[in-house]
């Protein structure tokens with residue numbers, strides 16, 4: 379079944395932990411990014427580890443290979459099981475993240491195309507396709523592709539084959555869970571869950587969409 383991943387972009391640490399604890403039993407993984415890490419510190423990963431859910435570090439790493447390696451080591455040492463890097467950085471810089479992930483028994487996902495409207499300016503015209511092919515060449519575990527553009531996900535799927543596709547943009551950004559869930563391995567949902575009056579009820583709706 380398509381995984382359900384919570385984007386925990388909650389900047390109040392106490393609230394983030396409370397939401398994560400309530401939602402964890404209904405989730406396949408939790409994605410943490412700059413909003414929560416910058417407000418609470420990398421050590422929050424250690425606190426969330428108690429929930430026994432895979433943690434994905436969404437830092438969209440985009441530096442030179444050596445810096446990427448240093449960043450990735452910090453991420454996996456902190457308890458994450460996956461890291462997300464950008465793809466436009468090229469093979470050597472992607473490989474730095476892939477290699478560290480492999481050393482730790484973790485995974486690396488490469489952003490092939492982003493979900494927001496402005497992303498079309500640079501990702502369209504062949505770039506996302508090139509990045510997806512590069513992700514395969516670098517033996518990344520999968521790519522990130524936009525739930526807001528299912529037709530693009532279908533094109534990128536042809537390139538990455540059975541490698542995983544994780545897809546943000548469901549809910550608040552307008553992506554439809556049941557449409558995209560059929561195309562990808564994991565849907566990533568943030569605001570539509572953590573801003574809901576009752577996050578667990580919201581999760582139940584997204585869970586149902588995965589099988590609809």
Ligand code: 3DU
Pocket residue numbers: 385386387411436489491492493494522524546547548549550551566567568569570
């Ligand atoms: O729009 P939401 O609140 O459901 O959050 C989506 C999450 O996925 C958020 O953490 C954002 O930074 C991340 N993301 C995208 O939305 C789009 C991308 O292309 C890549 C990551």
